[in-house]
Amino acid sequence: MLTLEIVTPEARVYSDTIDTVVIPTTSGEIGILPGHIPLLTQVAAGELRVTKSGKDEFLIVGDGFAEIENDRVSILAENAITEETIDEHAAETARARAEEALKNRDSMDDEEVERIEAALRFNMAQLAHKVRQK
Numbered sequence: 405m406l407t408l409e410i411v412t413p414e415a416r417v418y419s420d421t422i423d424t425v426v427i428p429t430t431s432g433e434i435g436i437l438p439g440h441i442p443l444l445t446q447v448a449a450g451e452l453r454v455t456k457s458g459k460d461e462f463l464i465v466g467d468g469f470a471e472i473e474n475d476r477v478s479i480l481a482e483n484a485i486t487e488e489t490i491d492e493h494a495a496e497t498a499r500a501r502a503e504e505a506l507k508n509r510d511s512m513d514d515e516e517v518e519r520i521e522a523a524l525r526f527n528m529a530q531l532a533h534k535v536r537q538k
Contacts, residue, residue, distance in 0.1 A: 417484040426453040449525035466526040495530040
């Protein structure tokens with residue numbers, strides 16, 4: 405068994421004992437099973453798949469970091485949302501706002517562009533998940 409905890413700057417989004425987890429990273433997806441070697445990796449915005457008691461559940465995470473040590477998986481992400489709380493309309497509206505804002509990227513500093521791009525990746529991940537579930 406693994407202990408998974410997902411924390412954002414606003415809240416602890418998920419904390420439970422699970423069987424496995426697949427994490428989206430900047431190098432591709434990685435699957436974590438009990439007994440995994442210690443690891444620190446960068447998380448990419450995308451779909452995180454948790455298996456518990458033979459059932460899969462999904463969360464959408466934003467950019468962040470994951471630490472795996474002693475059957476404990478800790479994810480620190482800018483954003484995270486559970487599958488059942490995704491608001492497709494809100495995600496689509498936020499996506500459109502971010503794309504519109506990026507049209508003026510020449511007048512923004514690099515930090516602002518990265519913040520908007522990160523928000524865009526998170527919203528696109530939510531929308532992609534909803535499309536796959538239909």
